[in-house]
Amino acid sequence: MNGRAAMARALLDTLRRHVGAAHVLTEGDLSAWELDWRKRWRGKALAVVRPGSTDEVAAVVRACAAHGTPIVPQGGNTGLVGAGVPDGSGTQVLLSLSRMNRVREIDRANLTLTAEAGCVLQTVQQAAEDAGLLFPLSLAAEGSCTVGGTLATNAGGTQVLRYGNARALCLGLEAVTANGDVWHGLAGLRKDNTGYDLRDLLIGSEGTLAILTAATLTLHPRPAATMTALAACASLEACVALLAAAQQQLGPGLTGFEVMNAFSLALVARHFPRLHQPLPNVPWTVLVELSDSEGEAHARGRFEALLADALEAGTIGDAAVAESVAQSRAMWHLRESIPLAQSEEGLNIKHDISLPVSRIPAFCAATGAALAARWPGVRLVNFGHLGDGNLHYNVQAPAAADAAAFLGSEEPAVNKLVFDAVVANGGSISAEHGIGELKRDELALRKDPTALAMMRAVKRALDPQGLLNPGRVL
């Protein structure tokens, strides 16, 4: 046994003492932790360690720090950018927060809920609902993603337009630093100007600056009624005009504004033909959602006024208002089926971008034309959260082409064309998915150099040994 192996064994013994032998996994099939759910990254951990408390997390971090052993924190393992699985070296500890899954407290009068990092998002949503309140963060992975993961990645989802992303829904954090100290920063305060904003610094840092162990989240009153509609627009310009009208007429009642281009819904029609499409074959379909604090009748009146005005102004050509919860769900289901339909259709090149809303029509026109000129027949699956300026702008190979071959040879050039246009328009190359491993090199190329230098300085300051999720983000 060489020195390195002896060191590793000593560390594992220490970890077993801290968290119990049953929670230090080194054998058997560990792919639940070592393989990301898109099956794009497969690593090999020194061990999967599952602490059951904040003090145990701190003890694990201190032991790893003493051994110079890197740590990869993981929540529900539903990330999209390869930030939550170990590398292939077999030298990293995979620290799973999944046993820390309790809702610690609900404070109804303060509209806050405190949950541990491994608590599943749906559990938080349900706990809020049981208290007669709303936790609005909602995204496809909510049945398995965790509080810690959604905060570490600053997750977005479908309610950002009204309630903000994960960052906007967090008031306080508990976290373990790179040297194993615990920051007791849980707080249900809406105002606190006592020093630097460490909370927002750690949120979105993808486990590279500290390990989140718990958070105090903001709850909202439940709306009394929700209305959903699909509307047909002839152009993206018309979608932007409808958005402005909806913001003006519905104010903060506007809680959803999603767009889908014709091709994205055509893919849904092809692969999920049983899903009813109320407005078939229109250039752009908008999903609008209103949440109303008064009630059904009032909500319907406002909603129908918005749509009638838009019809009269020619902003929309047609509209279908959901008449039941089932119809509303079916409309959202259409929207949410686009990524699945894309998978059925075959490989594609995904971009999770954001732009100022005002620039989206011109960006799409110019970028679509540039892509078509260079790759005739290329198809765009263009959909997303227009209200947030966030598009999932995905490029599918021409129908006649071999998708795998197209991706193999053209992906870098496609990415360059799209990202160049995004940056030229003041946009972001990662709106809600993060950087992780997937976009680290792209970030180094494209981020403002002063910002990069500041980020690196912060990383060195808070994790001088570079042991927290190394190689991710920076």
Place this chain on the structure above:
Amino acid sequence: MNGRAAMARALLDTLRRHVGAAHVLTEGDLSAWELDWRKRWRGKALAVVRPGSTDEVAAVVRACAAHGTPIVPQGGNTGLVGAGVPDGSGTQVLLSLSRMNRVREIDRANLTLTAEAGCVLQTVQQAAEDAGLLFPLSLAAEGSCTVGGTLATNAGGTQVLRYGNARALCLGLEAVTANGDVWHGLAGLRKDNTGYDLRDLLIGSEGTLAILTAATLTLHPRPAATMTALAACASLEACVALLAAAQQQLGPGLTGFEVMNAFSLALVARHFPRLHQPLPNVPWTVLVELSDSEGEAHARGRFEALLADALEAGTIGDAAVAESVAQSRAMWHLRESIPLAQSEEGLNIKHDISLPVSRIPAFCAATGAALAARWPGVRLVNFGHLGDGNLHYNVQAPAAADAAAFLGSEEPAVNKLVFDAVVANGGSISAEHGIGELKRDELALRKDPTALAMMRAVKRALDPQGLLNPGRVL
């Protein structure tokens, strides 16, 4: 001439070359920059330097960094904690952003406005209004405080309940780092997960991590109608119950919820007897504001329903609804006259605290009793933004006592009693005013030690020479 003086002269020559001799002030009455507006801190600057552009700010910072000369950035000089004036040494450069006062751009479709750091808040409000939109940040100093200053201190004000504080209204920053590099981080993006959240790290850092030169701010649709009322509550518990009802019934339409105890309005009655008090002599007066996206009639209906329900439930004993804009202004004027009435009454000990809303009644009962037990006859001016959990909890000497003598001997003990109770209840000792010089020692004593260590590490990382606003915050 000694070496130090020669060095200083060389620096001043360099600064004059960069910004023009007219904008490097070293003589005459500089108290507009050297004395804070509360007249609590008077410093002496090496020079007041007034750059006219971001590049000039960067040049000034590089020159100062090369000479090891500290820089104190200043906006409108309306801060409350002594963070914006130089110390008395005559060795610090006071960097005034006041010449950088332009609104650079309004993007109506994107609901954003980009302004320079020295732009006065009221100018931003007016520019938004001229575009048919709303910039909701509003506070007493809005006629002279600046964009840079409100962001550097993460200012709060009267609209936080609905729109958030300054941090929540900023999407992007332009800033000059401690070594004189420019971070071009202006962006009108509502979603951007490309690395660490430097924006929120700099916001609220009181000029100690970088110098803000411009910001992209979020605008909102203007409400169609606003309603204001005063309501009488028998207790703070009743105020909290009214808040919960208002949040449930008005949803995001609730834009103001201020409380005032009987003594604070009694002071207003004594010193401003001509101000009409619609609900005299009640234990607690609540100011409620509704902003409605539909119109006057609809707003009135909702508002009166809320108040009628609360009357029936016994939550409030009486209410007065403003019937005109003038009456609404008069109600806000009552609230805003409290600090002035306090000044007229004499010296007092101010606390800008926040607590979980749920704990406020018990905190006030216990702390009020403890103060009264130790200092019989002590009077509490207790008012503030209950909806945000933020109280201005001010302690006035007993009526018979000499206020100056009372403060001179008792202020530390009063502060200790109040802050101990705040911390024990999970609160903050500075909700919206910041730390600056005033509360730096208190922060060092009371902040979580891990948080303090992280803040110090971040400060060292981003300002290794310690030249940016030294001695403030940390």
